[in-house]
Each structure stands twice: as structure tokens, then as C-alpha cells.
Amino acid sequence: MSDNDEQIPTEPPLAGEETAALIGSLERQRRLFAWKCGDLDAEGLRLRIGASSITLGGLLKHLALVEDDHFARLWQGRETGPPPPWDTVDWDAEPDWDWKSAVDDTPEQLRAGWRAAVARSRERIADGVVTGDMGRLGRFTTDDGGAPNLRRILIDMIEEYSRHNGHADLIREAVDGRVGEDPPRDFVM
Numbered sequence: 001m002s003d004n005d006e007q008i009p010t011e012p013p014l015a016g017e018e019t020a021a022l023i024g025s026l027e028r029q030r031r032l033f034a035w036k037c038g039d040l041d042a043e044g045l046r047l048r049i050g051a052s053s054i055t056l057g058g059l060l061k062h063l064a065l066v067e068d069d070h071f072a073r074l075w076q077g078r079e080t081g082p083p084p085p086w087d088t089v090d091w092d093a094e095p096d097w098d099w100k101s102a103v104d105d106t107p108e109q110l111r112a113g114w115r116a117a118v119a120r121s122r123e124r125i126a127d128g129v130v131t132g133d134m135g136r137l138g139r140f141t142t143d144d145g146g147a148p149n150l151r152r153i154l155i156d157m158i159e160e161y162s163r164h165n166g167h168a169d170l171i172r173e174a175v176d177g178r179v180g181e182d183p184p185r186d187f188v189m
Helices: 003-007 018-037 042-046 056-075 097-104 107-131 150-176
Strands: none
Touching: 018 056, 018 107, 018 150, 042 056, 042 097, 042 107, 056 097, 056 107, 056 150, 107 150
16 A cells, blocks of 8 residues: 555545545545455456346446546646547447446456546546645536536545446446445455
């Protein structure tokens, strides 16, 4: 575990202020997701349940894209398409590329790509987190001139992870029976 890992909350405080609560909630969801996708080979990351096309590998790639999109586009105001490394994809021709292309990646590539996106997100919002200004507006503007604040972007990310952690929980249980709401205390993302 690095010094940086020790500073990342594993859950929100019981009675903390807004910034700590939002960051703690997001980090808890990220940690749970990493645990659900951890220690699996390619077969485990490709498993589908029923008619759903969702896989853990697809979730890793999709959530990496969402991390980069929300914090580069909505927070930092990137105006044209998704940020690198997603900017070389023809999204018009393949709108579900993040989900479908995951089968072409190794487990190591999928997990490393997701971890790198999370690290970029943490860097992108560091100044807003340090000041605790959750009302600070992102640089993205809607057609009618509105802009999301950091609070809204973090809440959207918490919702995104919460929804997909439900998918990940069901898929992981089908792979090897792993269930649970929280990873062991010694689990490292």
C-alpha cells in the first residue's frame, strides 16, 4: 500500500462534513467495485448472466470512461468528445465500444485502465476537494448556459457506481460465489 492509498477514505465518515461525506461515499463505491472485479481471470471478467450483455470486464472499461468523461468534460470543461485515451474511438460508429471491446483486453489491461482513470479523476478534482467548495461550478455548460457544480458531479458518480455495483455483485456471485457489501479491511484497490 502506498502513502497515497492510506489517505484515501474507505467509507464516508459517520458525522462528517459534506466534502468528506461525498468523497468517502464515492471512494467506498470504487473500492467495492474493485473488490468485485478483483482476482478474476479473463473468463470471469467475460461471464454474462441471462440475456444481459453486461460483464465485469465491460463494467471496468465503462466506468473508466465515465470517470474520465465526468471529470474531464463536466468538471474541467473539455469541449470536444471524450478525453484521451477515449478520443480515438469512433463513437458514432460504435456507441457501445467501451462495453463490447472489453473482451479484447486482458484482465490486467482492464483493471489498470480503470485504476488509471480513477487516479486521473482524483487529480482533476483535487483543488475542489482541498477547498471543500462543493458549490464550485464545473467548466462545462449546457445549451441553456447551466453548469454542474462539483457536488452534482460527485453525486452522479456515486449513483453510477451504485447502479453498476449491483450488476457487479450479481455477476461476481455467479462467477465464484463472492458476495458482500464491503471488502475486507486489508483489501487494496
